[in-house]
Amino acid sequence: xxxxxxxxxxxxxxxxxxxxxxxxxxxxxxxxxxxxxxxxxxxxxxxxxxxxxxxxxxxxxxxxxxxxxxxxxxxxxxxxxxxxxxxxxxxxxxxxxxxxxxxxxxxxxxxxxxxxxxxxxxxxxxxxxxxxxxxxxxxxxxxxxxxxxxxxxxxxxxxxxxxxxxxxxxxxxxxxxxxxxxxxxxxxxxxxxxxxxxxxxxxxxxxxxxxxxxxxxxxxxxxxxxxxxxxxxxxxxxxxxxxxxxxxxxxxxxxxxxxxxxxxxxxxxxxxxxxxxxxxxxxxxxxxxxxxxxxxxxxxxxxxxxxxxxxxxxxxx
Amino acid sequence: xxxxxxxxxxxxxxxxxxxxxxxxxxxxxxxxxxxxxxxxxxxxxxxxxxxxxxxxxxxxxxxxxxxxxxxxxxxxxxxxxxxxxxxxxxxxxxxxxxxxxxxxxxxxxxxxxxxxxxxxxxxxxxxxxxxxxxxxxxxxxxxxxxxxxxxxxxxxxxxxxxxxxxxxxxxxxxxxxxxxxxxxxxxxxxxxxxxxxxxxxxxxxxxxxxxxxxxxxxxxxxxxxxxxxxxxxxxxxxxxxxxxxxxxxxxxxxx
Amino acid sequence: xxxxxxxxxxxxxxxxxxxxxxxxxxxxxxxxxxxxxxxxxxxxxxxxxxxxxxxxxxxxxxxxxxxxxxxxxxxxxxxxxxxxxxxxxxxxxxxxxxxxxxxxxxxxxxxxxxxxxxxxxxxxxxxxxxxxxxxxxxxxxxxxxxxxxxxxxxxxxxxxxxxxxxxxxxxxxxxxxxxxxxxxxxxxxxxxxxxxxxxxxxxxxxxxxxxxxxxxxxxxxxxxxxxxxxxxxxxxxxxxxxxxxxxxxxxxxxxxxxxxxx
Numbered sequence: 001x002x003x004x005x006x007x008x009x010x011x012x013x014x015x016x017x018x019x020x021x022x023x024x025x026x027x028x029x030x031x032x033x034x035x036x037x038x039x040x041x042x043x044x045x046x047x048x049x050x051x052x053x054x055x056x057x058x059x060x061x062x063x064x065x066x067x068x069x070x071x072x073x074x075x076x077x078x079x080x081x082x083x084x085x086x087x088x089x090x091x092x093x094x095x096x097x098x099x100x101x102x103x104x105x106x107x108x109x110x111x112x113x114x115x116x117x118x119x120x121x122x123x124x125x126x127x128x129x130x131x132x133x134x135x136x137x138x139x140x141x142x143x144x145x146x147x148x149x150x151x152x153x154x155x156x157x158x159x160x161x162x163x164x165x166x167x168x169x170x171x172x173x174x175x176x177x178x179x180x181x182x183x184x185x186x187x188x189x190x191x192x193x194x195x196x197x198x199x200x201x202x203x204x205x206x207x208x209x210x211x212x213x214x215x216x217x218x219x220x221x222x223x224x225x226x227x228x229x230x231x232x233x234x235x236x237x238x239x240x241x242x243x244x245x246x247x248x249x250x251x252x253x254x255x256x257x258x259x260x261x262x263x264x265x266x267x268x269x270x271x272x273x274x275x276x277x278x279x280x281x282x283x284x285x286x287x288x289x290x291x292x293x294x295x296x297x298x299x300x301x302x303x304x305x306x307x308x309x310x311x312x313x314x315x316x317x
Numbered sequence: 318x319x320x321x322x323x324x325x326x327x328x329x330x331x332x333x334x335x336x337x338x339x340x341x342x343x344x345x346x347x348x349x350x351x352x353x354x355x356x357x358x359x360x361x362x363x364x365x366x367x368x369x370x371x372x373x374x375x376x377x378x379x380x381x382x383x384x385x386x387x388x389x390x391x392x393x394x395x396x397x398x399x400x401x402x403x404x405x406x407x408x409x410x411x412x413x414x415x416x417x418x419x420x421x422x423x424x425x426x427x428x429x430x431x432x433x434x435x436x437x438x439x440x441x442x443x444x445x446x447x448x449x450x451x452x453x454x455x456x457x458x459x460x461x462x463x464x465x466x467x468x469x470x471x472x473x474x475x476x477x478x479x480x481x482x483x484x485x486x487x488x489x490x491x492x493x494x495x496x497x498x499x500x501x502x503x504x505x506x507x508x509x510x511x512x513x514x515x516x517x518x519x520x521x522x523x524x525x526x527x528x529x530x531x532x533x534x535x536x537x538x539x540x541x542x543x544x545x546x547x548x549x550x551x552x553x554x555x556x557x558x559x560x561x562x563x564x565x566x567x568x569x570x571x572x
Numbered sequence: 573x574x575x576x577x578x579x580x581x582x583x584x585x586x587x588x589x590x591x592x593x594x595x596x597x598x599x600x601x602x603x604x605x606x607x608x609x610x611x612x613x614x615x616x617x618x619x620x621x622x623x624x625x626x627x628x629x630x631x632x633x634x635x636x637x638x639x640x641x642x643x644x645x646x647x648x649x650x651x652x653x654x655x656x657x658x659x660x661x662x663x664x665x666x667x668x669x670x671x672x673x674x675x676x677x678x679x680x681x682x683x684x685x686x687x688x689x690x691x692x693x694x695x696x697x698x699x700x701x702x703x704x705x706x707x708x709x710x711x712x713x714x715x716x717x718x719x720x721x722x723x724x725x726x727x728x729x730x731x732x733x734x735x736x737x738x739x740x741x742x743x744x745x746x747x748x749x750x751x752x753x754x755x756x757x758x759x760x761x762x763x764x765x766x767x768x769x770x771x772x773x774x775x776x777x778x779x780x781x782x783x784x785x786x787x788x789x790x791x792x793x794x795x796x797x798x799x800x801x802x803x804x805x806x807x808x809x810x811x812x813x814x815x816x817x818x819x820x821x822x823x824x825x826x827x828x829x830x831x832x833x834x
Contacts, residue, residue: 013567055567058403062564083405094396097327099334104327111323112406140334336737343741347748354758359623367622480604487611491618501621 001072002033003164003195009066011052026052028219034197039190041210042199045302049219050199054168058088087157090168093149098142102133102152113160127155147178167198183209203302207231233305236277241269242287243294256282320406321414328418338384341376345426348372349433365440366526371496372430377461380423382485385416385465390472402563409556416465420458449525449534457518460545466552473559495519514544609640610693616757633701635756637694638780641714642721644686646747683718690714705787713783716799720775723809730816755780778802
C-alpha cells in the first residue's frame with residue numbers, strides 16, 4: 001500500500017456559459033501511486049489537470065468515478081479520517097488571513113486541526129522557526145513578501161504534523177532565491193519521513209527535488225519518470241541561438257548530427273533545436289570557432305519536451 | 318468545540334483590526350440623534366424607548382448583514398474556502414462562530430446609544446423589567462447570528478449579492494417595526510412583519526422597558542427563538558449547498 | 573477648464589457609466605437597490621404614523637427623497653477605495669495630469685443617477701402618500717442637491733485615497749450625520765446654534781429648503797436663492813477637494829503609501 005493511490009480516477013465538468021452542457025474531462029482514468037516517504041512530482045502544463053487531482057486527493061472535489069486512497073482510507077468514504085492525514089499548500093498569496101499575524105494564523109489552524117492546546121503552542125513556535133519567520137511572527141501577514149507568505153503557507157499545512165503534504169504549484173511567483181529556500185524546506189520534510197506530492201509546471205524544479213515524477217497532460221497520465229530522465233531531456237533539448245549567421249556557417253551548424261530543426265527568430269537570431277544530448281555543446285563550439293560570438297541558449301519549455309518525447313510516444317513507459 | 322472557540326476568537330481579532338467592522342458603532346450616534354430629535358420636536362417622551370431601540374436593532378441587523386455577510390465572502394476572496402473544506406471541522410460551525418463574534422462586537426451599539434442619548438438629550442431611561450429585556454436581547458442576538466449565516470451564504474451563492482444585501486436592509490427594518498411598531502403599519506403589511514423576528518423582538522424590548530409585567534412574554538420569546546432557529550437551519554443548509562457546489566460540481570472555486 | 577481636462581472628464585465618466593452597468597441588471601437594480609431606497613424613505617416617513625400625522629409623513633418623505641439624491645454623489649468616497657483595490661490608483665498618480673478630473677468624471681455620473689433614482693422613487697410613492705404639490709419642480713431641486721454633494725463627495729474621495737481603510741466608515745458617518753441634522757426629518761432650527769452654523773456650510777441643508785419651497789409654493793426668488801447657495805457650497809467643497817487631491821499625490825509620493833500591484 002502506497003501513501004497515496006488513485007485508481008482510474010475520472011473527473012468531468014459540465015461547462016456553463018456559451019457552450020452549455022458540454023462535458024470537459026479534466027482527469028481521465030488516472031492511476032498512480034505515491035510511495036511513503038518520497039517526494040513525488042506531478043508535472044504538467046497549465047490546464048493539465050494537476051490542480052483537479054490535488055483537489056480530489058484533498059477531499060475538496062469529488063471524483064466522477066474511480067477511487068483515491070490515502071494510507072488505505074478512501075477519500076470519499078472516510079473523509080473525516082483522511083482530512084487528518086494531509087496538509088494542503090498551494091501557491092500564490094492567498095490562503096492566509098492577511099490582517100492577522102503569522103502566529104494568529106497558525107494558532108487558528110492548530111485549533112481547527114484539534115492539536116492539543118499545550119502541544120499547539122510548541123508546534124507553532126517550532127514551525128515558525130522551521131520556515132524561518134522567527135522575527136516576524138507578530139507581524140501582520142499583509143506586510144509579508146510573497147516568499148514569506150509561501151513559507152507561512154507551508155507552516156500552516158504542517159500544523160497538524162500530517163504524514164502527507166499536497167503542494168500545488170508552491171513556488172509560482174517566487175524569485176529564484178526564495179524558490180531555492182522553499183525547495184530546501186521541502187526536501188528537509190521528506191528527510192523527516194513525510195510523503196510529499198507536489199504539482200508543478202516547472203521541469204527544473206521537478207528535476208531538482210523529486211524522487212519520481214509523473215507527467216500529465218490533458219487529464220491523462222503520460223508516464224512516470226525518474227528525475228534523471230527528466231534532466232536528460234532538458235539537456236538534450238537545450239536550444240542554441242546564434243546571431244547574424246551567414247549562409248555557409250548556418251549550413252554547417254544545421255548539419256550537426258542531432259539537430260532536429262532550425263528556425264529564424266526575430267532580430268536576426270537563428271535557433272537550432274537539437275534532440276540529442278551534447279548536440280547543443282557542439283553547436284555552440286562550432287559557432288564560436290567560426291567567429292560568431294553572439295550566442296545564447298535556453299532550456300526547452302515543458303511543451304517542447306512533451307512534443308518531442310510524447311509526440312509519437314516513442315519512449316518507454 | 319475548541320475549533321468553534323478558536324474561530325470565534327480569530328474573528329474578534331480580525332474584526333478589531335478591520336475598520337469596516339466598526340461602521341455600525343460609528344454610525345450609531347447620528348442615528349440616535351435623528352430619532353431623538355423627532356421625538357423631541359413633537360414632545361413625545363413616551364417614544365424615547367422607541368428612539369433608543371431603533372438604532373440598537375438597526376445596527377445589530379446591519380452588522381449581521383454586512384460584516385457577518387462578509388465572513389464567507391472574505392474567505393472565498395482569500396482562497397480559504399477550499400482550505401476550510403479540506404479541514405476536519407464542519408465549515409458551518411466555523412462560520413456560525415465567526416458570525417457570532419461579529420454580532421457580539423455589535424452589541425457595543427447599546428452603550429454607545431445610551432451614552433449618546435444622555436449626552437445629547439439628557440435622556441434618562443428606567444427599565445421596568447430587566448429580565449425580559451436581557452432575555453430578548455440575548456435571543457435576538459442569537460437569531461441575528463442565524464440570519465447572518467444566511468446572508469453570508471447568499472453572498473457566495475448569489476451573483477447579485479450586493480444588491481441582495483441592499484434589499485435586505487430597510488425592508489426588513491420596516492417590517493421589523495424597529496421604530497414604528499408593526500400594529501401601526503397598514504393591515505396588509507402586518508402578516509409579513511410577523512414573519513420577521515425583529516418585529517417580535519422590538520415589541521418585547523419596548524414593552525420590557527415600559528411595563529413591569531410583560532404580557533405573554535414567554536410565548537413571544539419562544540416565537541423569536543423559533544424564527545431564529547429557522548434562520549440558523551436555513552443558513553446551515555445553505556452552507557451545505559455551497560460545499561456541495563465546491564465538491565460536487567466544482568462551480569465554486571478559488572483555486 | 574482646458575480641452576484636455578474636458579476630455580479626461582468625458583472619458584472618465586464613461587468608465588463610471590460602465591461601472592454602473594456592470595454592477596446592475598435592471599432586475600437587480602429594481603428589486604435590490606430601488607427596493608432598499610423605497611423602503612428607506614418609507615421607514616422614515618412612517619414615523620408620521622406615530623408623530624405629526626400626514627403632515628410629518630410628507631415632510632419626512634420629501635426630506636428623505638432629497639437625501640437620496642445627495643447620497644449618490646457622496647458615494648464617491650468608497651468608489652475611490654475600489655479604485656485603489658483595482659490597482660489602478662498608482663497608474664493614475666503616475667499619469668501627468670491631476671487625478672481630480674478623472675474622479676470628477678467618474679463620479680459625475682452619480683449626480684445623474686441620484687436625481688433619476690430619487691425622482692423614480694418619488695413618483696412611486698407620492699400618490700401612495702397623498703402628495704399634492706408642484707412635483708414637476710422636483711428634478712430641479714434634486715439636481716442642485718446632487719451638485720451640492722458632489723464636491724463633498726470628491727473631498728471625501730481625496731481623503732479616502734490617503735486613508736483607504738476609513739473610506740466606507742467616513743462616508744456612512746458623514747451621510748448619517750447630515751441626515752440627522754441637515755433638515756431631512758426635522759428642521760435644523762431645533763438644533764443648537766453651533767450645529768446650525770456647521771450645517772450652513774455643508775451640502776443638503778439649503779438644497780432641501782429650496783426643494784421644499786419649490787414643491788409647495790412653486791418657483792420663487794427665495795427658493796432659487798437656497799438652491800443657488802447649495803450649488804455654491806458644492807463648489808466650495810469642490811475647491812477643497814482639489815486641494816485634497818493635490819495633497820494626496822504629494823503626500824502619497826512622500827511616504828510611499830501608493831504601491832504598485834505586486
